[in-house]
Amino acid sequence: MSTVAWTVTGTPIGPLLLAATAEGVVNVVFHADERTARRAVARLADRFGSEPVEASEAPLLAEAVRELRGYFAGTLRAFDVALDWSLSAGFNRRVLHELATGVPYGTVVGYQDLADRVGEPGAARAVGAAMGSNPLPVLVPCHRVVGSDGGIGGFGGGLETKRALLALEGVLPQPLF
Template sequence: MTETLAFGTVDTVLGRLLVSETETGIVSLDFRDTPAARERAARKTGLPVVDAPGRLDPALAALRDYFAGDLKTFELPIDWRLTGDVQRQVLTTLYETVRYGQTITYGALGDRSGTEVHAQVIGQVMGGNPIPLIVPCHRVVASNGLGGYSGGSGVEVKRWLLTLEGSIPATLDWDIASPPR
């Protein structure tokens, strides 16, 4: 059987997300559904793109529930093919051990993953995470604050996601239906 790549989209407060999935699992998530994002996913995986209605239904439903505040744990199959060994080890540790409402520092994640890499390298791993949100790189913070975030429009998206999850307190004007500014 030839492996294939299928796309699905979900509208969220952060915009229309593009999710890519193989028969193995979710392989990428992009904060913008654009032709360039679709081409990039197809090129990186090297797989033929198919129209596979239904394949992404569980992932898209999970994302809708997450943004509604109803889903606390993503239990989706992950296809790690777009990650290298160290990145896979760090991201797997993140996915399996840092739960909704929790944060971890870059350095502590490096220690927990057993990779013995510096916090800055962990930051680079987070910046290269092909499956943000589902593999929750937004939960990784600096020892002295939020740290950076390359997803969506940047650190304000990270702040919004951490507020949704209750990791940081909401401001008086925060609203689950309002996009980050």
Template sequence: MSGLDEAYEASDSHLERLLGRLVGEADGRGEVDVGYRTVDGPVGRLLLAATPAGLVRVAFASEGEDAVLQELADRVSPRVLPLPGRLDETARELDEYFAGRRRRFDVALDWQLSSGFRRDVLTHLAVDVAYGRTTSYAGLATLSGSPRAVRAVGTACATNPIPVVVPCHRVVRSDGTMGRYRGGEEAKHALLELEGVR
């Protein structure tokens, strides 16, 4: 390693520590509205984002980290910073889920990216469709109190801001085929297989 490489490496390390300190200080003063981090799992890299109220977004790598961060800045707050500590509990629960040791998530959720009927659908999904089970879009429409709103249920699942934790992967077509999924069909299949659904 040349002296110049060592200088760059030392400079990068110093900048990372400085950034960490500044972000921590900003969070301590209540100046970070959205903290985020990434985690790796069997469905690839996930971006996790949380407000002080709770988990607000889970995004798959295919959604593009920059696009998701911009969405958060536009729809939640422009004060978005890397803040891994805010998401330690979520990361731990996801690790447990991916290892087959967790069937239900306990982290607080911030629903501000979903409202109205879509939020009702996702709430029913999180509460009423258990680990290792699936339901159809029509079944979820019935659970949500609007049995004819099958397309609206599909839209709610397709725009679920907190996939995996709010398990839209458990919703399949009436004929048993997968249907579309925000993280892609492979991710949906992997999550269902992880839960023992064949």
């Protein structure tokens, strides 16, 4: 059993639910309206065996909120907040860790290139699945993974959100509307 604290914070891409354990931020959930937040908290309760506590003042959550504000203001290019990787394992964790440490702000990587980087050539589709399972979007920047054909690829937070994040980082032009 592990205690999980959570909060919802407003961002330019909509409300994000942030959850943390004593180890670090463990989950980020897009579009965290009341219903989505309630479902995310229930999933965390099932996973960790105890009811998560709403606690925006928890130090790790407060740090994550500060860093996200800096990121969206354009003054922070790399997150330093501690991460709890317990919601990912195996291949997915390896891919996500490589993404977090090896694909800096303002750059993109292809699914195939990421597969190659973790020593799994031919696993581009599995990389796509790993991106879809990312429990820490934005902090672990799955929005930076694009198709080898130059297409934007998919995104669990929605393509409009992916475009906005890539535009923030200068990879795409700002949306016209």
